[in-house]
Amino acid sequence: MAESPSTLLKIGLAQIDCRLGDVERNAERHLDWIERARAAGVDLLVFPELSLTGYRLLHLTPRVALPPGSPILRRLAEAARPMRVLLGFVEEGERGVLHNSAVLLSDGEPSYVHRKLYLPTYGIFQEERFFGAGRRLELADLPWGKVGVLICEDLWHPELARRLAVAGTRLIIVLSASPGRIGAGALPESHESWETLTRSTALLDTCWVAYCGRVGWEEGSFYPGGSHVVRPGGEMMERAPLLVEHLLVTEIDLRDSDRLRWRLPLLDDERFDIAGPTS
Amino acid sequence: MIRRDQVKARLTLNAPLAEAVLTSFIRDAVETSGTQGVVVGLSGGVDSSLAAALAARALGPERVHGFLLPYRTSARESEQDARLVAEHLGVPHQVIDISPMVDAYFALESDAGPDRRGNKMARERMTILFDQAKKLGSLVLGTSNKTEILLGYSTVFGDNASSLNPLGDLYKGQVWQLSRHLGLPEQVIGKAPSADLWPGQTDEGELGFEYETADEVLYLLFDMGLRPEEVAARGYDERVVRRVVALEQQFRFKRRLMLIARLSGSAVNLDQEIPRD
Numbered sequence: 001m002a003e004s005p006s007t008l009l010k011i012g013l014a015q016i017d018c019r020l021g022d023v024e025r026n027a028e029r030h031l032d033w034i035e036r037a038r039a040a041g042v043d044l045l046v047f048p049e050l051s052l053t054g055y056r057l058l059h060l061t062p063r064v065a066l067p068p069g070s071p072i073l074r075r076l077a078e079a080a081r082p083m084r085v086l087l088g089f090v091e092e093g094e095r096g097v098l099h100n101s102a103v104l105l106s107d108g109e110p111s112y113v114h115r116k117l118y119l120p121t122y123g124i125f126q127e128e129r130f131f132g133a134g135r136r137l138e139l140a141d142l143p144w145g146k147v148g149v150l151i152c153e154d155l156w157h158p159e160l161a162r163r164l165a166v167a168g169t170r171l172i173i174v175l176s177a178s179p180g181r182i183g184a185g186a187l188p189e190s191h192e193s194w195e196t197l198t199r200s201t202a203l204l205d206t207c208w209v210a211y212c213g214r215v216g217w218e219e220g221s222f223y224p225g226g227s228h229v230v231r232p233g234g235e236m237m238e239r240a241p242l243l244v245e246h247l248l249v250t251e252i253d254l255r256d257s258d259r260l261r262w263r264l265p266l267l268d269d270e271r272f273d274i275a276g277p278t279s
Numbered sequence: 280m281i282r283r284d285q286v287k288a289r290l291t292l293n294a295p296l297a298e299a300v301l302t303s304f305i306r307d308a309v310e311t312s313g314t315q316g317v318v319v320g321l322s323g324g325v326d327s328s329l330a331a332a333l334a335a336r337a338l339g340p341e342r343v344h345g346f347l348l349p350y351r352t353s354a355r356e357s358e359q360d361a362r363l364v365a366e367h368l369g370v371p372h373q374v375i376d377i378s379p380m381v382d383a384y385f386a387l388e389s390d391a392g393p394d395r396r397g398n399k400m401a402r403e404r405m406t407i408l409f410d411q412a413k414k415l416g417s418l419v420l421g422t423s424n425k426t427e428i429l430l431g432y433s434t435v436f437g438d439n440a441s442s443l444n445p446l447g448d449l450y451k452g453q454v455w456q457l458s459r460h461l462g463l464p465e466q467v468i469g470k471a472p473s474a475d476l477w478p479g480q481t482d483e484g485e486l487g488f489e490y491e492t493a494d495e496v497l498y499l500l501f502d503m504g505l506r507p508e509e510v511a512a513r514g515y516d517e518r519v520v521r522r523v524v525a526l527e528q529q530f531r532f533k534r535r536l537m538l539i540a541r542l543s544g545s546a547v548n549l550d551q552e553i554p555r556d
Contacts, residue, residue: 020556058552182300184291217307218556220443222300242296243303 007170007254009144012042013227015246017216020054023064027052027072030087033247034080040249044142045080047087048177048214048223049116049152050100055177056218057090061130065092068103068110077105084142086149088175090131091115097132102149102175104140112140116151117160124179124221127153139169145254148172148207155197158204165205165267170232170257172201174211180224188224188242195228195236203234206264207257210250215243232260281503283513286495289502292453294460301445301457302337308443309338309418311556316342317443318412319420320404321372322475323360326446327422328467329458333445334420335368336461344415345372348404350381357475360467367464377403397476401437409440418442426451426490429497430523431530432482438474439533450498451490486526488519496523 014033019025030047037045049055052072053064066072066089076085084106091101091113100119104112115134119127137160139146148164148171155161155174164172181190191213198209208231215225228239229250240248261267281289309316316338319331334343345365349358358374365372380403385391391399405419412419421441423433425448433439446454451472458468472482472490483489496515499505500523507524511517532538541549 020554054556056554056556058554059550060553180300182293182296184288184293186293186296188296188300217304219554220304220447222304224300243299 007144008251009043009142009254010041010249010251011171011210011229012037012040012045013210013212013229013240013248013250014045014047014051015213015215015225015227015240015244015248016047016051017223017245018048018051018054018214020218021057021060021064022054023052023066023072026054027076030076030085031079034076034083034085036247037249038083040247042083042247042249043144044084044086046173046175046210046212047085048212049102049175050088050090050177051175051214052087052089054218055214055223056221058126058130061090061098065090065098067092068101068113073103073105073110074108077110078108080105081108086140086173086175088151088177093132098130099134100127100131100151101134102151104142104149106142112138112149114138114140114149114151116154118153118157120153125153137163139164139167145170150174152176152178155201158201161201161205161207162270165207166270169207170254171208171210171252172205174198174209176211176213177223178213179221187226191224191226191242194226198228198230199234199236202230202232204266206232206260206266208232208252208254210252215245232257233264281499281505281513283495283515286498290450290452290494290498292449292456294457297449297453297457298333298336298460301333304445305334305337305420305443309342312418312442314418315416316344316418317420318344318346318408318415318417319422320408320438321345321347321361321365322422323357323362323364323467324470324472324475325454325458325463325468326424326427327361328364328463329454329461330420330422330444330446331364331370332368332458332461332463335370340369341371342417343368343370343420344411344417345370346404346408346411347372347374348377348407349374350400351376351378352478353475354473354478357473360464360470363464364467375407377407393477397474398434398437400476401434401474405437405440412442420445421447423447424449424451424454426493426497428534429501430486430493430526431533432486432526433533435533435536450494452494487522488516492516492519493523496520497527500524500527 091099100116121128148169180188183189202209214223229237240246419442421444
């Protein structure tokens with residue numbers, strides 16, 4: 001019996017640098033990388049968190065906010081056809097609230113938005129000051145199956161990935177703009193944490209995990225890159241180089257997640273009915 | 280729980296990775312500012328040598344201009360070491376004697392003590408570096424390390440002034456480590472650090488403790504979040520810990536240079552935190 005081809009897709013992770021606060025220029029860069037991905041036969045192209053605006057915007061945040069239906073996003077969606085593109089932007093939501101969001105562009109239009117649910121406001125991070133937290137977790141419908149989208153800090157709260165997996169996703173995509181830290185180790189310390197997280201998510205939630213990080217500098221803080229794809233079960237499949245722009249193209253079969261789940265039925269066994277502890 | 284004998288290992292860097300990150304920092308700053316390269320004051324000490332070495336690797340030596348800025352009482356060895364480093368790196372360099380400018384001023388202020396004279400020299404060097412940067416279409420490369428910055432061991436608007444500083448998050452011991460990795464002359468790395476503001480001056484003599492100890496105490500206080508008494512309980516001299524804490528508090532102002540009186544609801548920096556990039 002032939003394998004269903006519809007679960008096979010080429011995912012592209014565009015590990016780019018972004019110009020802080022310059023939406024026009026970043027949009028041009030997105031167009032460049034969309035063309036590179038097209039040449040590589042990519043079906044689904046992912047950009048980092050806030051790829052259209054840069055990350056450390058602070059009081060520039062309102063100046064670069066866009067509604068999901070804005071002409072610039074439509075232009076990118078149109079250019080991407082028939083590819084699907086996930087990118088990060090500052091979303092102008094209802095009631096004057098701004099969100100750190102990811103938008104899926106498919107068939108020439110924005111078709112799904114994930115608003116970052118956990119806004120880090122500690123250490124170097126100030127997101128809660130400038131953004132409103134999202135309130136909903138939804139799966140994105142793609143031709144190959146339902147996909148979960150998380151933004152950076154969202155992955156540090158593992159119940160989200162768990163809920164996405166239980167709801168039926170076999171692929172979790174993480175858009176990130178995570179400032180780098182180095183120590184004695186071979187990889188940046190910050191990146192070690194990310195691989196621990198993505199690999200344990202792939203193991204515990206028995207799904208594919210694709211992590212798209214960015215590179216470049218903002219205000220003296222660097223983004224190390226190291227975008228990667230982890231197989232269901234936690235095996236590192238491919239990793240982009242550190243510190244340089246790169247398009248990482250990986251062919252994945254969402255069905256591999258089902259195959260693992262037959263052997264390792266963690267999600268099927270999951271119980272949400274256990275009482276206690278009472279503190 | 281962290282023991283004293285574990286601190287050293289925690290302060291060790293993956294040197295090739297640190298080099299890759301810091302050279303990328305310098306390249307990015309020069310490229311995004313549309314400038315030609317960097318200028319750097321070479322004192323013959325390890326900090327400015329490391330900064331210049333990183334810049335030479337990042338940009339190519341021809342885009343790094345070294346300036347040797349001696350005062351007439353500066354140690355001859357300082358100038359020789361600075362020249363040695365410039366030649367070792369292959370960077371163009373030039374000597375500008377700051378004595379006439381500094382002396383012209385102190386002819387009017389003859390009772391000034393060594394502190395004021397030292398500060399004036401540091402600021403004289405700063406104005407020359409910024410002027411040369413303007414002339415060459417370059418950025419001024421900073422050379423202050425994290426230990427100095429936390430201890431406030433610098434002249435405000437003098438040696439702590441720069442357009443970009445690749446060393447500002449490196450403790451002194453990490454500066455030594457990276458300098459060895461980059462193959463800087465051992466004679467520069469191994470000598471006693473000195474601001475060379477008066478003959479025989481050494482940093483460690485003036486501060487009253489060794490950099491190695493200061494790095495570890497600062498790491499435990501600021502990176503690990505220990506309280507001073509918890510640091511001392513790990514076997515560090517209590518007087519040294521107290522002195523480190525006192526210096527850090529006393530000189531905080533040197534790290535936040537513009538103190539603006541806020542009147543409106545849109546004061547620069549406090550209300551309008553606009554990124555510089």
